[in-house]
Amino acid sequence: MSIKLYNTQSQKKEDFKPLEQGKVKIYLCGPTVYDFLHIGNFRGAITFNLIRNWFEKSGYDVTFVYNYTDVDDKIIKRSIEEGVDSNVISERYIAEFEKDFKRLGLKKHDHNPRVTDFIPQIISLIQRIIDNNKAYVIDGEVFYQIEAYEKYGQLSKKKLDELEAGQRVEVDTRKKSPFDFVLWKPSKEGEPYWDSPWGKGRPGWHIECSAMINSLLGDTIDIHGGGIDLIFPHHENEMAQGEGATNCTYCNYWVHNNFINFGDQKMSKSLGNVVKARDFMNKYHPEILKYLFLSAHYRSQLSVTDDKINQTVGALKRIYAALEIAHIINHEVEQTAEADGAFVKTLNSLTSKIKKALDDDFNTAEYISYLFEATRAFNALKIATKRKPTHKATAQAFINWMKEQGELGALFEENPTQILDELDEMLLKEKQIDKREVLNLISEREKARTDKDWGKADELKSQLAALGIELRDGMKRSWEVKIGAE
Ligand SMILES: [Zn+2]
Secondary structure, rough: OOEEEEOOOOOOEOOOOOOOOOEEEEOOOOOEEOOOOEOOHHHHHHHHHHHHHHHHOOOOEEEEEEEEOOOOOOHHHHHHHOOHHHHHHHHHHHHHHHHHHHOOOOOOOOEOHHHOOOOOHHHHHHHHHHHHOOOEEEOOOOEHHHHHHOOOOOOOOOOHHHHHHHOOOOOOOOOOOOOOOEEEEOOOEEEOOOOOOOOOOEEOOOHHHHHHHHOOOOEEEEHHHHHHHHHHHHHHHHHHHHHHHHHHOOOOEEEEEEEEEOOOOOOOOOOOOEHHHHHHHOOOOOOHHHHHOOOOOOOOOEEEEHHHHHHHHHHHHHHHHHHHHHHHHHHHHHOOOOOOOOHHHHHHHHHHHHHHHHHHOOOHHHHHHHHHHHHHHHHHHOOOOOHHHHHHHHHHHHHHHHHHHHHHHHHOOOEEEEHHHOOOHHHHOOOOOOHHHHHHHHHHHHHHHHOOHHHHHHHHHHHHHHEEEOOOOOOOOOEEEOOOOO
């Protein structure tokens, strides 16, 4: 069965057919680097990381380009505020973005082109559009003439007359149509500029992606991605530029991810205005962000609420706790025998289910549910405190399966003990409980039990329970923090 994906342009799911056998060319619009990125900006990066991994797992050779917009009004504004060159700002936030990206454990892209490295290619693409009579020059400014490109609106399904009716902004009377957009503009005093056939200036926003695609991937690409907010005008304009220059199809499949929702009343209370990915990862954990995002289909809106974050922490704790147990069994049992047959069968059937889910327009919500199902099946074996040769092989089967399936979403690659400790620390901090207090109560209870003072031991157990600490007698991880439904 082939991979099916939803194409924004045709508005339906289509069978993926590559331009070139066994290869996929993907371009995803990257960030404008003028500040730390909002967590919403990472929905695309996390989704497309999985999409890329899934194509690779399905036997494709993927070339993935993700650009950095390093010339832009917002960058220039910030550079003026700080009294530094605009490249100081863009370099700084590229470095910060790359830190976040690395912390999320996402796979490096094949190319991260920057606008400032592609000026000659941008100029030559603009020239080809002009030569094709689809752009015109006025006072050192180049405009794309959308009426010369009859397919304009094919992606966003917008019609020019409707656009015109909704137009309220002031119109530049030099333009042939109010919707003609800028390919090249003269730089203002103090702004970065490059020499061009039309004078000193800088590129408009949309042209960079078309030029980078053309130089790095060719006239036509397989998949172009981005957030749904980019469909119009950015992607519509990109397509007009690409096709206006080459007369070839720009892209075969347009894949757009939906928003992250913070705006409604259900918005996370404890998160408050902490919506930068850096702050989220500091307050919570990168794994939470990935699991949370992938637990919803990329085309649906996702509200980030306290409940959802709690559910995610709960799910991660359960899966990692099972993995920790599997590692302990694997470590402590020396001899091995064949793994539990029924369990292996369950894992194999879940592998097929994951394939079916991801082949069907990358249904990560189902993918996540199958990871959880495997954990449930492992826990149901009730081998946590048993040590038989067959358990070693069973534990290994679980570890290997989780590694293979988890890495598709860059999940479950952490050391289980370490992340469980980190998640517990995070929960204690949230409850404003001092860990030393917990450890003291636990050791007092241990002492009471040794002294056979059962009354006191019970009392201490209730005190711990009141703090949200659950005791796990007999287990290596002897206590954990419960996720409070406060
Ligand atoms: Zn773009």
